Amino acid sequence: MAGRTISIVYDCLFPLTKGGGERQYDAFARDLVRRGEDVEYLTAHQWDGETPDAAYRVEAVTGPLRLYDDGGVRRASAAFRFSVGVFRALRRRRRRVGAVIVSGLPVLNVFAARLSLAGTQTPLIVDYLEVWGRSRWTEYAGRVMGTVAWLLQRLAIAVTPIATCHSQLSAEHLRDEGFRGTLLVSPGLIDGTGETEPPSPAACPPFVLYVGRHIADKRVDALPAAVATARAHVPDLELVILGQGATTEQIRSEVARVEGGAWTRMPGFVDQEELTDLMATAACLANPSRREGYGLVVVEAAAHGTPVVLVTDEGNAATELVDDRVNGYVAASASPDDLAAAIVACVRDGDRLRDSTYQWYQDALQTRTIARTMDAIVEALDERTAPTPPNEGHLP
Incomplete structure (x- = not known):
C-alpha cells in the first residue's frame, strides 16, 4: 500500500x-x-x-x-x-x-x-x-x-x-x-544501488577526462594548457573533454592555441556505455570548476577507482570530498602549472592511487x-x- x-x-x-x-x-x-x-x-x-x-x-x-x-x-x-x-x-x-x-x-x-x-x-x-x-x-x-x-x-x-x-x-x-x-x-x-568492480589499470596512453557542461564557471578552457604543461613530464598524455555548452568554442580555441589537436578529443555527449568506459580508464578526472554545491562527479569517478583533480575555491564544495593522495588532488589554482602538477601526481601514483580511491568509495558507501x-x-x-x-x- x-x-x-x-x-x-x-x-x-x-x-x-x-x-x-x-x-x-x-x-x-x-x-x-x-x-x-x-x-x-x-x-x-x-x-x-x-x-x-x-x-x-x-x-x-x-x-x-x-x-x-x-x-x-x-x-x-x-x-x-x-x-x-x-x-x-x-x-x-x-x-x-x-x-x-x-x-x-x-x-x-x-x-x-x-x-x-x-x-x-x-x-x-x-x-x-x-x-x-x-x-x-x-x-x-x-x-x-x-x-x-x-x-x-x-x-x-x-x-x-x-x-x-x-x-x-x-x-x-x-x-x-x-x-x-x-x-x-x-x-x-552516493546512490550505492549498483555493484562496483575493483579498479582497472588506467588506459595506455593515459588520458585526462572532463565530464560536464561547458560554461564559464566550470573553467574547462583551463585544461588544454594544463595538459600541455603536464606533457613535459608525461609525453604521451592525452585529453578527452565530454559535453557541450556556451564555452565550447573557447575551449576549441585553447586546444588550437597550445597545439593540442593531436592529443585532444572533444566528442560532445556520449552514450552511457562509452561514458562508463572512459570514466573507468581515465588516469584522472579533472574538474577545474570554481563552484560546486556537492561534486557528484567525484564519487562517480571514485566508484571506478579513478582519482580526481579539483581546484580550491571559496565556492567549490566538491573539495570537501577529496583527500590528497587518497582519492586525488586539489590544485591551488586553475593555472597551467598548478593543474599540471596535480595531474602528473595522479599519473605517477598509478595503481596505488587507484586502489586507495576505490577503497575511499567503499568506505563512503557506508556513510555518504x-x-x-x-x-x-x-x-x-x-x-x-x-x-x-x-x-x-x-x-x-
Whole structure:
C-alpha cells in the first residue's frame, strides 16, 4: 500500500538532462518509492511523445523551457514560468499532498511552494544545491539582476522552514544569509544501488577526462594548457573533454592555441556505455570548476577507482570530498602549472592511487549515501506530518 504522496519539484528530469541536480532528485524519488511513499515529480516538459517511464509519477507543470541563455546563465523568464506552474500544480493538490521537497534553484520555486501551501500543515523542505553571496550573484548575473537575485535568495531563505544542503560550505552560506530554521546537512549523495568492480589499470596512453557542461564557471578552457604543461613530464598524455555548452568554442580555441589537436578529443555527449568506459580508464578526472554545491562527479569517478583533480575555491564544495593522495588532488589554482602538477601526481601514483580511491568509495558507501540522507529527510517529514482529517479527500 502506498504511503503519503510526496511531491518533488525541479525543472529538469533525469535522464533527459544529466546534471547533478536532476540525478540527485531522481535518486531522492527512487529512494522514497523504495520506502513505500507515493512520489510525484513536478518538472518542465522535456520529452517528445508520452511521459517518460520512471519508478515514480512524472508531471509537467509547464511546457518546454529554455532554461539558460547563450552565456549559460539561467533565464529569469523561464524561472518565472516554472514557478507559476509549480504554484498552480501544488495549489490543486494542497490538501492531499503529504509533503513537498522543492529545489531552491531557481529561488522562485520557494515562493511558489510556500504560497501554494499557505494555510495547510503540509511539511515543506527546500533543498539548496548552492547558496551564493551578493558578490557571487552580481558576478554571475550582472549588478542589477544579480542584486535582485541575491535579495530574493535571502527572502526565500528567511521563509524556508526546513532546509537541506549537501556540504559544510553550503551550510555556512545558509547561516551567513540568515537561515534560522531546521537545517539538515546530508552526509552524502552516493546512490550505492549498483555493484562496483575493483579498479582497472588506467588506459595506455593515459588520458585526462572532463565530464560536464561547458560554461564559464566550470573553467574547462583551463585544461588544454594544463595538459600541455603536464606533457613535459608525461609525453604521451592525452585529453578527452565530454559535453557541450556556451564555452565550447573557447575551449576549441585553447586546444588550437597550445597545439593540442593531436592529443585532444572533444566528442560532445556520449552514450552511457562509452561514458562508463572512459570514466573507468581515465588516469584522472579533472574538474577545474570554481563552484560546486556537492561534486557528484567525484564519487562517480571514485566508484571506478579513478582519482580526481579539483581546484580550491571559496565556492567549490566538491573539495570537501577529496583527500590528497587518497582519492586525488586539489590544485591551488586553475593555472597551467598548478593543474599540471596535480595531474602528473595522479599519473605517477598509478595503481596505488587507484586502489586507495576505490577503497575511499567503499568506505563512503557506508556513510555518504542517498539512503542516509533520506533517513534524515524522512524523519523530519514524519515529525511534521499531521494526520489527514477523515473528511478530506482528493481535490479535482
